[in-house]
Amino acid sequence: APYPPGPPAYPVIGSGGAFPAHEPQLGLAESAKKYGDVMYFEMFGKPLVVLSSLEAASDLLEKRSAIYSSRPRFTVHEMIGWTDMVSFLPYGEQFNKQRKFFLHTFSKQGCLVFRSSQVAQTHLLLKNILQCPTRYIEYLRLFSTAIIMEIAYGHKVTSEDDPYVKIAEDTNNVLMAAGHSLALVDFLPWLIYLPAWFPGNWFARVARESRPAIQQMRNFPFDEVVQRMAYGTASPSFVSMHIEELERDGRASEENLHILKVAASQMYGAGAETTWSTIMNVIALLLLHPRAQRKAQDELDSVLRGERMPDFEDRKSLPYLDALLLEVMRLKPTAPLGVPHSSTADDIYRGMFIPKDSIVLTNTTALAMDDRVYRNPTEFRPERFLPPHAEPNPNGIVFGWGRRICPGRYLADTSVWIVMASFLTVFEIVPEKNRNGQDIIPEIQWCSGITSSPAPFPCVIRPRSEKEVKLVSRL
Numbered sequence: 001a002p003y004p005p006g007p008p009a010y011p012v013i014g015s016g017g018a019f020p021a022h023e024p025q026l027g028l029a030e031s032a033k034k035y036g037d038v039m040y041f042e043m044f045g046k047p048l049v050v051l052s053s054l055e056a057a058s059d060l061l062e063k064r065s066a067i068y069s070s071r072p073r074f075t076v077h078e079m080i081g082w083t084d085m086v087s088f089l090p091y092g093e094q095f096n097k098q099r100k101f102f103l104h105t106f107s108k109q110g111c112l113v114f115r116s117s118q119v120a121q122t123h124l125l126l127k128n129i130l131q132c133p134t135r136y137i138e139y140l141r142l143f144s145t146a147i148i149m150e151i152a153y154g155h156k157v158t159s160e161d162d163p164y165v166k167i168a169e170d171t172n173n174v175l176m177a178a179g180h181s182l183a184l185v186d187f188l189p190w191l192i193y194l195p196a197w198f199p200g201n202w203f204a205r206v207a208r209e210s211r212p213a214i215q216q217m218r219n220f221p222f223d224e225v226v227q228r229m230a231y232g233t234a235s236p237s238f239v240s241m242h243i244e245e246l247e248r249d250g251r252a253s254e255e256n257l258h259i260l261k262v263a264a265s266q267m268y269g270a271g272a273e274t275t276w277s278t279i280m281n282v283i284a285l286l287l288l289h290p291r292a293q294r295k296a297q298d299e300l301d302s303v304l305r306g307e308r309m310p311d312f313e314d315r316k317s318l319p320y321l322d323a324l325l326l327e328v329m330r331l332k333p334t335a336p337l338g339v340p341h342s343s344t345a346d347d348i349y350r351g352m353f354i355p356k357d358s359i360v361l362t363n364t365t366a367l368a369m370d371d372r373v374y375r376n377p378t379e380f381r382p383e384r385f386l387p388p389h390a391e392p393n394p395n396g397i398v399f400g401w402g403r404r405i406c407p408g409r410y411l412a413d414t415s416v417w418i419v420m421a422s423f424l425t426v427f428e429i430v431p432e433k434n435r436n437g438q439d440i441i442p443e444i445q446w447c448s449g450i451t452s453s454p455a456p457f458p459c460v461i462r463p464r465s466e467k468e469v470k471l472v473s474r475l
């Protein structure tokens, strides 16, 4: 069978030259109009397949997940020394062992244990923003870090001076420096043999400088939990709950404790930036869509009046807010080009040959913009997810697919839901004014890497009225 259609390949570079370097999700969505929803690139001899429809993503990554659930090699991350974390691991025994820790703890039901931490951190967030609304971006960052640290290690972060915040910042710097997706060196692995001073060999420097931060992130919080458990002062957390379970089952071997340590250290990298970016995307789009903001607030006001009861286990108990969050996540997917999967066997799909070891990218941006699935897809319209419309839930677009689907999705979803329900009850997001008293409606730019979030934009966050100020002061 022939390969899927794609740009022409040339000697050595293959079709690598046609792969867009900047905001690839946009260029690839354009190419898909020409080549179709399953596109083939030969990148310096390596097969790369780009999926651009819900149907193809679901057919391959879900229905044939036995083949499409591995990961490609992430060379830079390998050099840093953290590819033993679940999100980088190829499909196999190590992967299953580590992922099991997540599935167990963060199932829909399992997440309920962490609900009180999510609510307490949200209250702290509201108080912080009330005191200094202009710093809302930093406070949201603190919130996203604090939630993860509390859930992973039972450590309560209450201020920006906390040592766990420093660890988180250092880790984030590593993530930013290394990127979280594919780099040229993944296709040309011999580049790693170039000396560190060689122009363009940034990865050797990043790897060298990152290692101490990674060791600190892995060891310090984990060792603290072990110590607190020995003193009997540990709060329940992902780590303490699993150590207890391993000890109870007689499986607390050095190897299993190491796997747990690695899994816990992954939570920050996978969960903090993504949660923060998603909340920032909501705030940016609500600034641009005041009517939607007002509608969500009307719904929340009906809760305060006692006419409606929100149910933590059912987001649909606030249907408009639920639809609004889905619409933000569809229109501004937090991971605009998904996270690459790779295939572990040759396959034939719709008569096309997809070779073993293909890198498989799902262009979530193209999926969200598919007008066969979403009517007027570029339009911001939460109502598309409400009866009688009920367009498909963009879950795959947001959280990925099959055996690699984000295991933190229920936790992340409720964090975003609780924060936005609370935030919109108390605050409003309004444009800044110019000297003539007119609203400044900013042209928001979205920075895109592995996650996409708005570049800083002018806006004002303020309490909706004195009543809300009192409400927050009483929390």
Ligand code: HEM
Pocket (backbone or CB within 6 Å): 086, 087, 088, 099, 102, 106, 266, 267, 270, 271, 272, 274, 275, 278, 334, 335, 338, 339, 340, 341, 398, 399, 400, 401, 402, 403, 404, 405, 406, 407, 408, 409, 411, 412, 413, 416
């Ligand atoms: C709104 C926030 C979040 C978003 C948008 C998000 C999105 C994603 C996406 C797109 C993937 C890749 C799925 C695939 O390869 O098909 C992923 C993987 C992952 N996420 Fe999340 N995530 C979020 C929050 C979290 C949180 C809070 C945690 C931790 C509790 C977490 C843990 C993970 C892990 C461990 C993986 C790797 C899974 C694997 O490779 O098998 N995520 N996430």
